[in-house]
Amino acid sequence: MVKKYPVRVNVNGDDYEALVDPRKTLLQFLREDLDLTGTKEGCDEGDCGACSVILNNRVVSSCLVLAVEVDNAVIETIEGVKTGEELHPVQQAFVDSGAIQCGFCTPGMVITTKAMLQEMPNPSTKEVKEYLAGNLCRCTGYVKILDAVENAKEKLKNG
Amino acid sequence: METFEYIKPKSMDDAMNALNTYENAFLLAGGTDLLVGMKYNSIKPECIVDIKEIPRMNTFEFNDGWRFGALVTVRDIEVSDRLKQTMPFLNQTAKALGSIQIRNRATIGGNLSNASPCSNFGAMFLAMDAMLKIISKDGERQIALQDFFCGPNQTVLKKGEILTEIRVPEDAGKAEGIFLKHSAGKSNDLGLVNIAITLHREPGTNLCKKITIAMGAVAPTPIRAKKAEAVLxxxxxxPDLIIRAAKKASNEATPISDFRASADYRRSLVATMVAKGINTLIKAS
Structure with a gap:
């Protein structure tokens, strides 16, 4: 019998209590225990950004965090980004700009863009490229993703 | 992956107890290297000691020289305005490390303790003559970073020891400095070669009073280019002297060939980057 550890965590505004296997990553915990499957597993070693979530206000790769580490933490995943049925301006910008091909990288792209615009509302193109450098799109649709970020910047400024 | 005990001590004493209770305990800080090692089964811990709640280890301050807690994240260094005003080369070193997702978790103590030959902070702190504070149940000891690395992923840390602080002498904060990383394209990949330089000049002149040059990814550990420093x-x-020193540095490098670059290419990069680093510092003023 594997020893499990209690974890209390707030995800997207909801409090959860769970007993977790210490080997479980935050990514596995979100997907398997909480059924929040919007966060994707890409490389599972911190290189691709598909599993990005916001942990205590910082964007991180959830595949490189153990679930036991997030006791008492506040986490935002892609499921928590929209308000009711209304998409978040960053999400709407990705739709409007056609910045989605297969869609696998999109949750990570949206989460990372949201984290970026919270930290700096008006990043330059260079700053955007640097901030998003850890989010890979294997469809290579980067131009439209950068368009979407520009679009999101404007939406948030005007909103 | 085999299962393991997970302990999150709230004090250094508790951490020591945990480290000494288990035969094969590993410290967890940012986890960006440790978890990858565990996933590949190259690290098989019996116990994980998560040290993130030990107080005072995630701050840095100036007090008769700079003191950096080992748990300061790379991102904290990157965005620090105080460091931008005094040692912008540290911000540079941080910014050149991995993706934002990694920098938000990875710690400077972890970057040193993991002892990758291409460790960014390994090279930069080596150039800054950093000292390390290491704590064990028997007390604390201080060693120079110069004596810390033994080989790839190997340090002098013994069982039951924790690297808790990095100290930088006051005069390192008065130097000019630069960190250069060359990697393929504009990717987040590890550096093919890293160069860290600090320079003290006679004010208003190009007279070099003291220069330090450290190199990463060109030897089993980050190393200093002492012969190149002596030339300068x-x-x-x-310009002639800089080229001579850059060639010396290149000869001091003993890189390997791997899928990223050949040894010859890395040696050639060392010369180019050392010269570029020094010239950039001179031209900046």
Whole structure:
């Protein structure tokens, strides 16, 4: 019998209590225990950004965090980004700009863009490229993703 | 992956107890290297000691020289305005490390303790003559970073020891400095070669009072290019002299060939980057 550890965590505004296997990553915990499957597993070693979530206000790769580490933490995943049925301006910008091909990288792209615009509302193109450098799109649709970020910047400024 | 005990001590004493209770305990800080090692089964911990709640280890301050807690994240260094004003080369070193997702978790103590030959902070702190504070149940000891690395992923840390602080002498904060990383394209990949330089000049001149040059990814550990430094120390930094020193540095490098680059290419990069680093510092003023 594997020893499990209690974890209390707030995800997207909801409090959860769970007993977790210490080997479980935050990514596995979100997907398997909480059924929040919007966060994707890409490389599972911190290189691709598909599993990005916001942990205590910082964007991180959830595949490189153990679930036991997030006791008492506040986490935002892609499921928590929209308000009711209304998409978040960053999400709407990705739709409007056609910045989605297969869609696998999109949750990570949206989460990372949201984290970026919270930290700096008006990043330059260079700053955007640097901030998003850890989010890979294997469809290579980067131009439209950068368009979407520009679009999101404007939406948030005007909103 | 085999299962393991997970302990999150709230004090250094508790951490020591945990480290000494288990045969094969590993410290967890940012986890960006540890978890990858565990996933590949190259690290098989019996116990994980998560040290993130030990107080005072995630701050840095100036007090008769700089003191950096080992748990300061790379991102904290990157965005620090205080460091931008005093040692912008540290911000540079941080910014060149991995993706934002990694920098938000990875710690400077972890970057040193993991002892990758291409560790960014390994090279930069080596150039800054950093000292390390290491704590064990028997007390604390201080060693120079110069004596810390033994080989790839190997340090002098013994069982039951924790690297808790990085100290930088006051005069390192008065130097000019630069960190250069060359990697393929504009990717987040590890550096093919990293170069860290600090320079003290006679004010208003190009007379080099003291220069330090550290190199990463060109030897089993980050190393200093002492012969290149000797060429430059107490001399006017002329273009010819800089080229001579850059060649010396290149000869001091003992890189390997791997899928990222050949040894020859890395040696050639060392010369180019050392010269570029010094010239950038001179031209900046």
């Amino acid at each position: 120390n107490n001399n006017i930094l002329t």
